[in-house]
Amino acid sequence: xxxxxxxxxxxxxxxxxxxxxxxxxxxxxSQSFFxxxxxxxxxPKLLMSVYSSGNEDGRFTAxxxxxxxxxxxxxxxxxxxxxxxxxxxxxxxxxxxxxTFGKGxxxxxxx
Amino acid sequence: xxxxxxxxxxRITKTGKRIMLECSQTKGHDRMxxxxxxxxxxxxxxxxxxxxxxxxxxxxxxxxxxxxxxxxKFSLSLESAIPNQTALYFCATxxxxxxxxxxxxxxxxxxxx
Numbered sequence: 001x002x003x004x005x006x007x008x009x010x011x012x013x014x015x016x017x018x019x020x021x022x023x024x025x026x027x028x029x030s031q032s033f034f035x036x037x038x039x040x041x042x043x044p045k046l047l048m049s050v051y052s053s054g055n056e057d058g059r060f061t062a063x064x065x066x067x068x069x070x071x072x073x074x075x076x077x078x079x080x081x082x083x084x085x086x087x088x089x090x091x092x093x094x095x096x097x098x099x100t101f102g103k104g105x106x107x108x109x110x111x
Numbered sequence: 112x113x114x115x116x117x118x119x120x121x122r123i124t125k126t127g128k129r130i131m132l133e134c135s136q137t138k139g140h141d142r143m144x145x146x147x148x149x150x151x152x153x154x155x156x157x158x159x160x161x162x163x164x165x166x167x168x169x170x171x172x173x174x175x176x177x178x179x180x181x182x183x184k185f186s187l188s189l190e191s192a193i194p195n196q197t198a199l200y201f202c203a204t205x206x207x208x209x210x211x212x213x214x215x216x217x218x219x220x221x222x223x224x
Contacts, residue, residue: 008151032211043201043215044154087154091211099213103153 004090006102013078014110020074021105023088031098033071035062036087038104044087047073075107083109114138117202117216125224130189132219134202142205143185144213145169145177147198154201160185161207192223 005024013019025033033050048055050062050071061074071090075082088102115136124130134143144159146169156169160179174196176188189196202216 034211036213041199041218043217044213045215046212049210049212089213099156099211101154103151 004088004100004102006086006088006105008103009106009108011105011107012110013107015078015080017078018074018076019078019107020072021086021107022070022072023090023102023105024068024070025088025090025092025100026069027090027092028066028069030069030090030092032091033062033064034089034091035071035073036089038085038087040085047086078109080109080111083107113217115202115204115214115216117200117219119219120217121220123222123224124192126191126193128192128223130192130221132187132200132202132221134185134187134216135183136202136204136214136216137183138204138206138214139182140204140206140214141182142207143179144203144205145175145185145187146201146203147171148201148218149198157187157200189221192221194223197221197223 003026035047036044037047038044048062050064055062059076063072085104085106087104090100092098118133145157146154148154155171157175158177159167178186200219203213205213
């Protein structure tokens, strides 16, 4: 099965810092990419889609590098409320079964 | 109220018992999914449905069955629960032709003793 890999962390980052993490995927035919956020014991929620041209939403920037087969998420001016697990999701095609979730990167913002 | 509702939210049962997890949605989406999440393993797809009475196996369907008798409802059954089915179960919906975004329910935590 085609894999989606993430560094599980935890990333311990001081409040106000910038943090970035990557997600690699193995299927070069992957079609669409997403970052989801999951708080402890809660359901995942879409943070942002990742477009070929990159995507920025406030303090969050997502990038896609097709040549190297990874996507990235950059968080600027991190807040305590950014503490969560960030899930990388890759649609490798083939309907619902094409959605592959990474295991998540755990981020802890420290005061 | 949540757009995707799962019941029960928590359940403890014994090995061999039949368990049903229910999912209902008010989003009007045609596609529905069941995932399980285990520590260190991430989210894995159990079954999915693109329409009423359409059923498709996911990555880990063994030991599970589903029913989609109405667009708004998708139920997951464990015919004879076993301890390694202890997990957090999520129902999700999406709309065909949409962005691919999944909308998750709040999860059902199942413990099989």
